[in-house]
Amino acid sequence: MSPRLTLPVIIPARGGSKGIPRKNARHLAGKPLVGRAIDTALESASIGRVLVSTDDPEIKEISKNYGAEVVGRPSEISGDEASSESALLHVLNYLRESEGYSPDQFAFVQCTSPLLTASDVDGAVDTFFEENADVVLSVTDFHGFLWSENQDGSLSGINHDPNERQRRQEREKQLEETGGVYVMDREGFEEAEHRFFGKVAPYEVPQERSIEVDRPADLTIAEELLRNQEAWNRREKLPHPIEALVLDFDGVFTDNKVHVRQDRTEMVTCHRGDGWGLSELQEAGLPIWVLSTEKNQVVQARCDKLDLPCMHGAEDKRALLTKWLSDRHIDPEHVVYLGNDINDRECLRLVGCGAVVADAHPDVLSSANLVLSTNGGQGAVRELTDLIQKQYVNS
Numbered sequence: 001m002s003p004r005l006t007l008p009v010i011i012p013a014r015g016g017s018k019g020i021p022r023k024n025a026r027h028l029a030g031k032p033l034v035g036r037a038i039d040t041a042l043e044s045a046s047i048g049r050v051l052v053s054t055d056d057p058e059i060k061e062i063s064k065n066y067g068a069e070v071v072g073r074p075s076e077i078s079g080d081e082a083s084s085e086s087a088l089l090h091v092l093n094y095l096r097e098s099e100g101y102s103p104d105q106f107a108f109v110q111c112t113s114p115l116l117t118a119s120d121v122d123g124a125v126d127t128f129f130e131e132n133a134d135v136v137l138s139v140t141d142f143h144g145f146l147w148s149e150n151q152d153g154s155l156s157g158i159n160h161d162p163n164e165r166q167r168r169q170e171r172e173k174q175l176e177e178t179g180g181v182y183v184m185d186r187e188g189f190e191e192a193e194h195r196f197f198g199k200v201a202p203y204e205v206p207q208e209r210s211i212e213v214d215r216p217a218d219l220t221i222a223e224e225l226l227r228n229q230e231a232w233n234r235r236e237k238l239p240h241p242i243e244a245l246v247l248d249f250d251g252v253f254t255d256n257k258v259h260v261r262q263d264r265t266e267m268v269t270c271h272r273g274d275g276w277g278l279s280e281l282q283e284a285g286l287p288i289w290v291l292s293t294e295k296n297q298v299v300q301a302r303c304d305k306l307d308l309p310c311m312h313g314a315e316d317k318r319a320l321l322t323k324w325l326s327d328r329h330i331d332p333e334h335v336v337y338l339g340n341d342i343n344d345r346e347c348l349r350l351v352g353c354g355a356v357v358a359d360a361h362p363d364v365l366s367s368a369n370l371v372l373s374t375n376g377g378q379g380a381v382r383e384l385t386d387l388i389q390k391q392y393v394n395s
Helices: 035-044 057-065 084-099 118-131 188-193 216-236 272-283 298-306 317-327 342-350 362-367 380-392
Strands: 006-011 047-054 068-073 107-111 135-142 147-149 154-156 174-185 202-205 242-248 288-291 335-339 353-356
Touching: 006 035, 006 084, 035 047, 035 057, 035 107, 035 118, 035 353, 047 057, 047 084, 057 068, 068 084, 084 107, 084 188, 107 118, 107 188, 118 135, 118 174, 118 202, 174 188, 174 202, 216 380, 242 317, 242 380, 272 288, 272 298, 272 380, 288 317, 317 342, 335 380, 342 353, 342 362, 353 362
Parallel strands: 006 047, 006 107, 047 068, 135 202, 242 288, 242 335, 335 353
Antiparallel strands: 107 174, 135 174, 147 154
């Protein structure tokens, strides 16, 4: 099988914006808009390199941190009247002059489509080649009735006859441009100096991924859609069905810190919300076990408080977990394990869903199926139990 052809992608991201000040640097569900666009492009199998065109120092820094190359945009094409086309042409000219590189095709992704996915980018690129197109753009199904206002204040129908109100299924299909992704023939674009030329073909995305952030209200809508999408993506990584939950203690129930008194006793801090989440799963009948290497009695004390069975001072966690599951006739593929450090690695690999807290040790991330958005000791257990509850309790 021949390797997939990869294209460069250009992401215009100037610093100014009238509708939403500094829009491209605004955070949405924990990430700046430009960072989301870069992540989407880097995850795409069709993209070989990501270039961000910007005039803004903060956006330059964000873009580099997310793994993109930065092309500085001149002031004359950075104002409110500057077109995206001018930024694309500048980057293409920069590549030609600095590298002698002129790609046959390229992709164009906008920061204002935060729900665009890597599969959408791949789908647009595939459509470009399958349809032998000059341009492919992302679109979504449109069913709205458009009106224009006449000089006398009356209205006229644009895409419909007001005297014949057709049902949706009777109307001719219409498509709305989403602004998310475009794929273009480079030579044709440079000749036209516009994103639409030659044969233009659509790549359709569902309406829930089509939102374009132009107004403050769009940020609120996109935030909710993103959080719902991310929660759904996390739930999809859970086993079906879930038969048990096993948790490490230090760095999971706690923030991995310890307070040592003068009498050499130790104290840790736990999140009260974790207990509420676990109690709901206990009431629903899900087997839960705490398995910890820590020898301190604080583990037992906290588990007694939560009425959780536990094993602390465990040296071979994988062997103990294997036996615990075997004794209960539980298939490891239907188990969720939550850890945070290298000594959890084998347990994470054993089960159907190995989860880690947001601040887990970098060396254990590759062994995890699911990375939570919350740090240990700050409600990470509650985040996981909420995800499990939506599947286990409501199934």
